[in-house]
Amino acid sequence: MSNAIEVKNIVKKFGDFTAVNGINFEVKDGEIFGLLGPNGAGKSTLIRMMVTLLPPTSGTAIINGFDVVKKADDVRRSIGVIPQAMTSDLELTVYENLLIFAKLYGVPRDTRSRLIAELLAAVELTQWADKPVKNLSGGMRRRVEIARGLVHEPRVFFLDEPTTGLDPVSRTAVWGMLRKIKSQRDLTVLITTHYMDEADKLCDRIAIVDHGKLVALDSPEALKASIPGRAPETVTLDDVFVHYTGRDLRDALQEPSAADSPFVLRR
């Protein structure tokens, strides 16, 4: 089995601060790979480098055989991305959101409608296709984003905290849909999350990142078994997380987000 993702000694510095510090790992074709870590550990920076939103300071990542530094456009064509923030257009309908992104990815006209219809069915939004996204619930909006990220049939799908802020029912629904979509397509999934149960149920392998470094990487079962002095069946992924990242709160200042401005038009 070949690798869909190869991260090679990747580093990202913001001034004197090193957000990602020489991380290496591979994700095999068809895997669901989880990226866990405390707030500020470098997960989002790492994923943003893999999806070409941030240039690495050094090192690189090979996605679907394309180097993110040298072949960024080829990487973009072959991946689907659900960023942490909701990036669907609230004014447009569900269908229009998918249509615009199908056009941005250059999906041929004759396959566009079929693909959109299939994806809407997969995320169970067919009956809401003509509704503006602003009228949908948070869980439904996330499902729109999942469908949108897959509208050009990517081979690797990146999801940055896709279920954050959703209620348990919506989260379970999103997991189910991801599993279903994954079973129907030749798809590799890389997902970041704060929900350990989500990672446990969904992921084939999990990487734990802390202070910009990879501190653990294995299957959920193997990670549980790695905790010393405990029977694996009594260990949860929360225990694994705390074991590898410690119990200290990661208080840190961050750049204020423009999205927090009171002047942004809320629509």
Next chain:
Amino acid sequence: MHRTWAIVEREMRRFSKSPMMIVMSMIFPLMQLIVLGYAFGGNVKHLKLAIVDQDHGVPAVKIRELATAVSSGARTLDLLDYSDSGQAMGDLRNGVVNGVLTIPPDFSRRLLTNNDPRVALISDNTDTFVSASMAATVGAFIGHLNAPETPVRVSGAAGLDVVEVYPYVPYIQYLLPGSITMSIFMMVMIGGGIIFIDDKARGLHEGYLVTPITKLELVAGFNISGTIKAVLAGAAITIIGSIIAGVPSPLDPMRFFRMMLVISITAFALISLMFLLMVRVTDPLMPRMMFGLLNTVLYFPSGAVYPQQGFPGWMHVIAVVDPFTYSVHAFKSLLLKNTGFEAIAGDVAYLLVFSVIAMTAATLLFKRTL
């Protein structure tokens, strides 16, 4: 290129769902046109002139008669008789009257003996429009006092005949070119700049940046969609404003065609300028702050409300580079003079060159990554 059209399609779909945007972009220029047009456009009337006649001779009575003629005819003046010059000056300082015309005691005698007869107009010069208007009116009827009783049949003095090439242009028509440019600018700022930064702040651009779209395709998409929105606003104000201002034959096909050409190029120039200014901005407050600043810096030096010949040197420099200047000049040529293309060719050329430079710079400065 298909990605550019996808951006345009998205923007236009959003625009069609926000009809208030086009209304908002038109309200301000229309209100400005109506309020400023009627406030500044009329002749100054009913200026209160105190007359202090200390002479009471026949020439003084004649001055009084000439003033009364102006008062009852053009109604520029309202006359108030004072016997006490101190009282008149007090009222002038207190704003009760706008000027005091004093006819001194020896005025008639000096007039009859050709010994430098003079009357005095003391005016409240804190309002230059009022004082200049009053000086011109009083100067005119004092001039009549000097005219010979029997005019000579053939004058030997050099004279001037003024011939106006175009029909009378009321001030509201003079303002209309600036209002059209302003409506384009308003749409560029509201439908382009503010939404662009708000979308960026809400993370919508992140969605674009993970697609294979290039910098040029993205900037071109935003520019084309912004231009279409601004052209709609400019065309609407051209029609509505022409009707309000009483422009003759506002829908003359050839003029309307040329107007649409200038509106389109102006919209493209202003949206390119706006993207150049906003390309690295992330703070949603910034376009709102820049809105007022740009409005002042671009609109007033353009000659939209006052002739540029009256500007100081530094303001001429702004006017020369200001795209509003060329847009307003072209609209004035078309709306007030109904000229052909040759009269606006220079304006069109400048706006095109300006657009290309601004869009190229915006594309180079656009960051393809976060």
